[in-house]
Amino acid sequence: MKLTSKGRYAVMALVDLAKFNDINPVSLRDISLRQGISLDYLEQIFSKLRKKAIVQSVRGNQGGYVLNKKANEIKLTNIFDAVDEKVKTVQCKKESKKGCNGKLTKCLTHNLWDELENHINDFFEKKSLEDLIKDNTERRI
Amino acid sequence: MKLTSKGRYAVMALVDLAKFNDINPVSLRDISLRQGISLDYLEQIFSKLRKKAIVQSVRGNQGGYVLNKKANEIKLTNIFDAVDEKVKTVQCKKESKKGCNGKLTKCLTHNLWDELENHINDFFEKKSLEDLIKDNTERRI
DNA sequence: AGATACTTGACTAATTTAGTCAGGTTTATA
DNA sequence: TATAAACCTGACTAAATTAGTCAAGTATCT
Incomplete structure (x- = not known):
């Protein structure tokens, strides 16, 4: 029973984004450097987050991503759902009839x-x- | 985030065992047939359960397995631990120092x-x- | 125009899972 | 004591999943 890194990275990246989210959008490059997550992989993840309206992209020079909702309105459920991180305990649910x-x-x-x-x-x-x-x-080292 | 079938089967098999555990030991063959789990796979699983003293084996004709503790003393934790089903949310724990x-x-x-x-x-x-x-x-269909 | 940044989709190596298979050993019972 | 039922062990493997990489764009601010 384990969490995949896609889900973990999505959360890490969003926390980073939320923390540095002031006037300017935050570029994936910065997140990549700060969090040690490959840029290419982040792009995949943020593409999904954008499609689910969790973040908004700002294109062009000095562009990046911005949260699309308030931080207290974004639950882990929403994030995991966006990147297809699902909790699966058993297969038998799908074959609902039987x-x-x-x-x-x-x-x-x-x-x-x-x-x-x-x-x-x-x-x-x-x-x-x-x-x-x-x-x-609060608990920073 | 999903449960592996080894963990799931271990629990299913033990519930089956506990249910049919009267005077005679329960054979893996019976569990295999009732639960639809391959006999070979069950053997792997029960070998681990036995090593962790969750079940006891009875060899020979009419042999099988018996619970080694009372059913209320066997927690899911014990079962998952025995078959190496672990909850892993992140790798970073191991490299404790850093x-x-x-x-x-x-x-x-x-x-x-x-x-x-x-x-x-x-x-x-x-x-x-x-x-x-x-x-x-209680909730049987 | 050019730099920066996002966007998309195909591809792949490594790992894990979910078993199978083969070849035993042990023991109750007839 | 033969034999069948049952356990025991370890090696092997096909399929699925994961965790990315790579390539080739498109959009937009300055």
């Missing part, structure tokens, strides 16, 4: 995995970008 | 991933095999 493992009944542990998914998603729905920034400035 | 991403400071979101790991592990520590069986018999 039960699990091709049987007619629900598998013995079906409810458990549902609970687990909800438990994790709860966490993602409660945390906003604002929380993360606060957390970070 | 910060994250090879930098000197903690990465911006370090605390977040710690919290997430704890949040998930909490769930695993609270759920016991007994809970799962109860859950299952």
Whole structure:
């Protein structure tokens, strides 16, 4: 059970963006340097974030990205959703009609995995970008 | 972020085992048939469970496996630990001395991933095999 | 015009997963 | 004591996923 770096990077990059988001847009190049994430990879990630209206791009010289909403309105759920980071505990959900493992009944542990998914998603729905920034400035080393 | 089938199967198999665990040990063959999990794969999984003293094996004809503790003493944590299903949110933990991403400071979101790991592990520590069986018999279809 | 920055899509190496396969050993029971 | 049921072990592998890289643009500010 692990988090992929795409999801992790997306969050890291947005925290960075939110922190340095004053008058000027923040360039991916800067984020790349500060966070140690490849520029090409960041571009892929931000393309997705833009499509989901989490950030806005500013083209041209001195361009970059800006948050498209207030930091307290951006939840982890939104970010993970944008970059296709999903919580998957089990396959059997998709084949909705049938039960699990091709049987007619629900598998013995079906409810458990549902609970687990909800438990994790709860966490993602409660945390906003604002929380993360606060957390970070308060506890800086 | 997804659960691997090794972890999922381990839990399914143990619930099955606990359910059919009366006088006789339960054979992997039966579990394999009931749960639709390959026998060879089950053997790998049970070998690990046995090494961690979660189950006990009974050899010979009419042999099989038996729980080695009471169902309420076996937590999901124990099971996942036995089969190396780990919750990993980030790599940077291992290189304990240094910060994250090879930098000197903690990465911006370090605390977040710690919290997430704890949040998930909490769930695993609270759920016991007994809970799962109860859950299952109560809500059977 | 030129620099800077975003945009898109194809491609790929490495890793992980989810098993399979082969060849054992042990032991209850007939 | 034969034998079948069941466990035990380790090596192997195909498929999927991840974590990017690479190339070739397009847009826009100065």
